[in-house]
Amino acid sequence: MTHTQISLTRFLIEAERDGHINADLRLLVEVVARACKRISIAVGKGALGGVLGDAGEGGQASINVQGEAQKKLDVLSNEILLEANAWGGHLAGLASEEMTTSLPIPETYPRGRYLLLFDPLDGSSNIDVNVSVGTIFSVLRCPQGVAAPEDQHFLQPGSAQVAAGYCIYGPSTMLVLTVGHGTHAFTLDREVGSFILTTRGMRIPEETREFAVNMSNQRFWEAPMQQYIGDLLLGKDGPRGKDFNMRWVASMVADVHRILTRGGIFSYPLDSKCAPKGGKLRLMYEANPMAFLVEQAGGAASTGRMRMLDVVPSSLHQRVPVFLGSRAEVAIAEDYHRRHDAIRAPA
Numbered sequence: 001m002t003h004t005q006i007s008l009t010r011f012l013i014e015a016e017r018d019g020h021i022n023a024d025l026r027l028l029v030e031v032v033a034r035a036c037k038r039i040s041i042a043v044g045k046g047a048l049g050g051v052l053g054d055a056g057e058g059g060q061a062s063i064n065v066q067g068e069a070q071k072k073l074d075v076l077s078n079e080i081l082l083e084a085n086a087w088g089g090h091l092a093g094l095a096s097e098e099m100t101t102s103l104p105i106p107e108t109y110p111r112g113r114y115l116l117l118f119d120p121l122d123g124s125s126n127i128d129v130n131v132s133v134g135t136i137f138s139v140l141r142c143p144q145g146v147a148a149p150e151d152q153h154f155l156q157p158g159s160a161q162v163a164a165g166y167c168i169y170g171p172s173t174m175l176v177l178t179v180g181h182g183t184h185a186f187t188l189d190r191e192v193g194s195f196i197l198t199t200r201g202m203r204i205p206e207e208t209r210e211f212a213v214n215m216s217n218q219r220f221w222e223a224p225m226q227q228y229i230g231d232l233l234l235g236k237d238g239p240r241g242k243d244f245n246m247r248w249v250a251s252m253v254a255d256v257h258r259i260l261t262r263g264g265i266f267s268y269p270l271d272s273k274c275a276p277k278g279g280k281l282r283l284m285y286e287a288n289p290m291a292f293l294v295e296q297a298g299g300a301a302s303t304g305r306m307r308m309l310d311v312v313p314s315s316l317h318q319r320v321p322v323f324l325g326s327r328a329e330v331a332i333a334e335d336y337h338r339r340h341d342a343i344r345a346p347a
Ligand code: P6P
Pocket: 122, 123, 124, 125, 214, 250, 251, 252, 253, 268, 280, 281
């Protein structure tokens, strides 16, 4: 009997039949996946597509709301997602890392009940050196009675997400998705143009021997982070009693995909450089969707001091420290912070 391939479309129809999603959310995920296929094609052309390098005119890179130089592919990916989601009638509004404020769906189109947030091309600094990058997205419900959502309507804790996912543009293009019933991976069949289910129910091992952090920031970290990583580096002769390996791609989608696939802990902690902004990574369209995916795969996600999905946002582009991955390892990292804070806590 031939192996029956389950396409994303079939998976979503079955999820709707099981009552996990409704028709609007099914359409939303299909539309985002289709946009990701177009982004994959643009990313895959590399230098031949004429879209590498910085966006901007006359040699002046355009700077986004994050204060970062935009890549041409950042802008193109954002435009692809905006165009794909404008007309379907499933969304009330969108927010993007590349846009200063959120956008309500134009009045020329019907509006739906969901809000879509995304980082259209995360890790884009890696584009020019041909390292995996990705699109990250998060779906919230538009508050009842809100026809034209504004920024404050997006400010919901990560626990309110109804769906989240990423598309990683690597050796293969993969969509990793949760609608609140497990985390599932789909691989793009380029010949057919369909995402095919390749892992139903990703599970992160409870324990790990692998950590992901940008070690060049070590001298800027808070004391508990210095001690936590210092103990990992002492290996089997130190308090952890085992040796650890390190990986850092500097593309969150690639690092998180490795952790969802084989375990590990990913961290972008506070350091004295990014602490004034609250951290490096963005809560609404990086940390929260990744936290939802990781928790649905049996892992944990934290700011180091609280569960990520419980953080109540105060602004659309808010940044947070991030620890996520193997549940037991995240708990250990949190314990280093808890013990440090207890000593420092005012009497
Ligand atoms: P650093 C990419 O710019 C990103 O937002 C994440 O994808 C990645 O984890 C992080 O920043 C890398 O930061 O400071 O190591 O370049």
